[in-house]
Amino acid sequence: MPADAGDRSAGLKGATPAGVKSIAPPTVPGPEQALPPAERYFNREMSWLAFNHRVLEEARNETYPLLERLRFLSISGSNLDEFMMVRVAGLAGQVRRGIDENSIDGLTPSQQLQRIYAGIEQLVHRQHEVLTGLTRLLDDAGIRLIGNRKLEKNEADWLGDYFDEHVMPALTPQAIDPAHPFPFIANQGTGILFSMVRASDGAQVHEMILIPPALPRFVRLPGEAACWIAIEDLVRRKASRIFPGFRIHGSGVFRLLRDSDIEIEEDAEDLVRYFRTAIQRRRRGRVILLQLQDDFDPAAEDLLRTHLRLDHALVIKSRGQLAMSGLATVVDEKRPELKFEPYNPRYPERILEHNGDCFAAIREKDIVIHHPFESFDVVIDFLRQAASDPDVIAIKQTLYRAGKQSAVIAALIAAAEAGKSVTAVVELKARFDEEQNLMWASQLERAGVQVIYGFVDWKTHAKVSMVVRREGEGYRTYCHFGTGNYHPVTARIYTDLSFFTADPRFGRDAGLLFNFITGYIEPKATEVLSISPVGVRAKLYECIEREIAFAKAGKPAQIWAKLNSLTDSQLINRLYAASAAGVEISLVVRGICCLRPGVEGISERITVKSIIGRFLEHSRIWAFGNGGELPNRRARVFISSADGMTRNLDRRVEVLVPIRNKTVHDQVLDQVMLANLIDTEQSWKLDADGTYQRTDHGPKPFNVHRYFMTNPSLSGRGAALTKGRKVPKLALRRGGATRA
Known part of the structure; x- marks a missing residue:
């Protein structure tokens, strides 16, 4: 990041710009006001759990191909992780600080946590029921999840060699005793605690192995038949190779989640530097969930509970797989007959009729593109054409989530390198994309793009592109307004709308929007937006x-x-x-x-x-x-x-x-x-x-x-x-x- 990057956010101190207020007309009293809150509204967090149950139910949808059903189970797991790390962690924080702000349905944070924890345990239990059923169907389809099942000799031999060459060098066993401080366990970290006896003197020993995140979540055995084993199961099976001279009496796999939300401080003078340090702090947040396999060794469990701060944290014991999100690796198995038939989105005929000239097509008439049924390439082509067109003088773009390999970023860099005026509003507060967005901001700035980080208190969530083009004696503004992110991966699976227009009214309003973000100039009146x-x-x-x-x-x-x-x-x-x-x-x-x-x-x-x-x-x-x-x-x-x-x-x-x-x-x-x-x-x-x-x-x-x-x-x-x-x-x- 260039040295002056922080200067752009220095003026953000003090929250929102003076004079800018949310418009919230007073609530109109109605008959619903006679009912208590619990009868007027549903609880937000319990409604979210109901949503994730619906996602999980798609894993039981027999009309879906088998691996797609496994994908929905994985999605329900990743959804639950984020819910715990943000929403539940936030409520636990309120309880710790004694904040009694009631929910929309009148519940205190403590009351909500009680209900949420019961709901999560029910959801996790249901996930394992679904996985058990899917495992049987996967067996019938020639895809085996090994788990604790007995291996054939050739399978055991191959796994032994794989473990010795690819896994063991990355592992660091650590004794848990007064001479060895309890290790830090990262957010979403998985580990194994072993209870052992040293053969030489009969001393009881506890050892912990943390699974390095760089190791594959699942390991596939070679061969046409698909056999997969979770990395933690492999480590447990081969533990005797790690601990020669010890008798292993018990072991248990655990996983934990930490509070991962980032709170913005009003006196943050340098938003970029603040987020760089906040991302590091997030990895060390309070434990909000501890998952244990149900065969977890009791002595090892007591040790964990003693060393982890588990106040207001949820502890769940469950059989088998702990991180359902990891099953996404198995979904990648090359079995096209067990997945949805690939879908190739359409490209709008009107743009093709203009020989790919997006500007000519938009000039003719407004267009709406329905993703993913119509290609996101239209959005990319719009920006690429703007970058290469000598008549384009300026591009302004909001970026909330752009993905890891962003063609949008590449187009903006190309435009800046071509001498155009390019402004990018990069939202650093896009949860779990903060680090990625910081990297994009750095690359854009090096290319000469004017990068703006918006407001401290408000996220810039609007999805807008604005291209100013010299035409005839004047200028014409072309705009794109989207309901989704400029993210090529999610654009293939999220249904969103992209609206393109050259209507001057939209162009003028888009200009006011960008002036609001970059200069705090409140739009007193707009024509259409x-x-x-x-x-x-x-x-x-x-x-x-x-x-x-x-x-x-x-x-x-x-x-x-x-x-x-x-x-x-x-x-x-x-x-x-x-x-x-x-x-x-x-x-x-x-x-x-x-x-x-x-x-x-x-x-x-x-x-x-x-x-x-x-x-x-x-x-x-x-x-x-x-x-x-x-x-x-x-x-x-x-x-x-x-x-x-x-x-x-x-x-x-x-x-x-x-x-x-x-x-x-x-x-x-x-x-x-x-x-x-x-x-x-x-x-x-x-x-x-x-x-x-x-x-x-x-x-x-x-x-x-x-x-x-x-x-x-x-x-x-x-x-x-x-x-x-x-x-x-x-x-x-x-x-x-x-x-x-």
């Missing part, structure tokens, strides 16, 4: 109030929304008020939902569903009937980078983007939003008691992901829209769904 934390909440409230007014006037009143999470009590209360006033509300909320649907007098006109499937539903969409039944041409439609969470509305820089072009409007509303609402094969319905039930497939099952994989989109098709294969029209039928 709503920007949080100063405008998204207010715009959503305005749209909800309009629907309430339509309902009171006896006109059709409807709201559709698609979100990842809905937790903000004020926004939920607005939706409750709309329901009570007669507005019909249909929500697709993939993950956490604190809104309680179907409560008489409060939310009986609100339905909530969650879609879990091959692709992770990630796009955020709002649609308001505007005096008519949805879908209709007059509907007000928006895409956004923001979820329905307080942090998105009040503590992040986000954008809410109106969709006005007819074809794009039709695709987002009549195709994307409607397909999500009528899906029956991958949907779960949320009931008023907080339980989720799989949707009945019905006589004509509909799978939203299969539909988009096999049917073209409406936008970006150019002449193909009129000459090529027609897009099957979707229709909504009250009391059920149909497809015309």
Whole structure:
């Protein structure tokens, strides 16, 4: 990092810019206020656990290929790790500090921890049940997870040689006694404690071996038949080679997770230096979870409990595999018949009709790209063309998560090296991507890119590209607004929307957005965009109030929304008020939902569903009937980078983007939003008691992901829209769904 890198964040001292305040209109009192919080809202953390149960249930989905089912089990494990390291660790910290801030449903941190810990133990138990079932099916398919099973002689011999050559040199056994301090165990560290007797003098000895993170999580034995063994099982099997002259009486595998959140201090004078040290501190956070195999040696367990600070930490004993996330290694087994058939995304015909000229295609008409069904290459090509085009004079780009091998970063560097003015807003507070983003920032700065780190208190979560191009006598601004990250890997598995426009109004507003981030110049008024934390909440409230007014006037009143999470009590209360006033509300909320649907007098006109499937539903969409039944041409439609969470509305820089072009409007509303609402094969319905039930497939099952994989989109098709294969029209039928 150049010496002056810290100077850019020095002006951030003192939190938010003077005069910039979140707009949060007062909550409208409604009938829901008569109910206690526990009856008005679901607990956020318990709702998250319910979401991860839905993810885990996909590992039991018999319609999926076997290794894809194992992948969902692995995902449920990595999800749980992050939940423990951030959300649960945060609650434990509140308990330690005596903070009694109640949750949305009225629970204290201590009460929440009790319920969460019980829920996590249930989830872990369920994970092992699922793994047991999958292990049998994998055996039948010729993929063996060895575990504690007996090995053939040739297998044992090969593993012995592999251990001696590749594993043992990396291991460091450490005695646990007064002469040897208890070793530090890193976050997500796995180790083995051995209880032994030294043959020479009969002395009892405890030894610990920590598994180096550089070793493979699983080792595959050679041969056509796939045999996998976890690295910790291999070490236990070969322990006698590590400890000659000792009799091993007992051993146990353990794993721990630590508090991994990074709290930003208001007086952080150098944000870059602060994050570099904070990342190091995170690796040494308090223990929040200790997992032990159920055959763990009692004496060794007592030793662990004595040396680890386990106040408010969860200790779980379980059989077999401890880190379900590690099963992702086995999923990589080259058995294509046991995985989803590869999917190749489409490339928009309209850009091809312009010989790959993104600017010409966007100039002709706004385009929306539906990832992953349509290629993320469009976004990369847009930036690459901007980098190489001699008429492009400036590029401005937000970067929240860009991945490890980012073509976006390469394009920005190429543009800067070509002499263009390039500004990159790199968000250092993107959780678990902080280190990666610091590296990208350093590379960008060396290439001459002006790197901005945004606000101390607020994350810049908006996904925006802005390209200024010299055309004729003036300049034209081309913009990209996304609901997802500029991350080429997640773009293949997350469903997101990329909206491209050359409308001057969007260009002017995008300029105001970047000036807000880079210079704290608050956008007092915008033409089309709503920007949080100063405008998204207010715009959503305005749209909800309009629907309430339509309902009171006896006109059709409807709201559709698609979100990842809905937790903000004020926004939920607005939706409750709309329901009570007669507005019909249909929500697709993939993950956490604190809104309680179907409560008489409060939310009986609100339905909530969650879609879990091959692709992770990630796009955020709002649609308001505007005096008519949805879908209709007059509907007000928006895409956004923001979820329905307080942090998105009040503590992040986000954008809410109106969709006005007819074809794009039709695709987002009549195709994307409607397909999500009528899906029956991958949907779960949320009931008023907080339980989720799989949707009945019905006589004509509909799978939203299969539909988009096999049917073209409406936008970006150019002449193909009129000459090529027609897009099957979707229709909504009250009391059920149909497809015309």
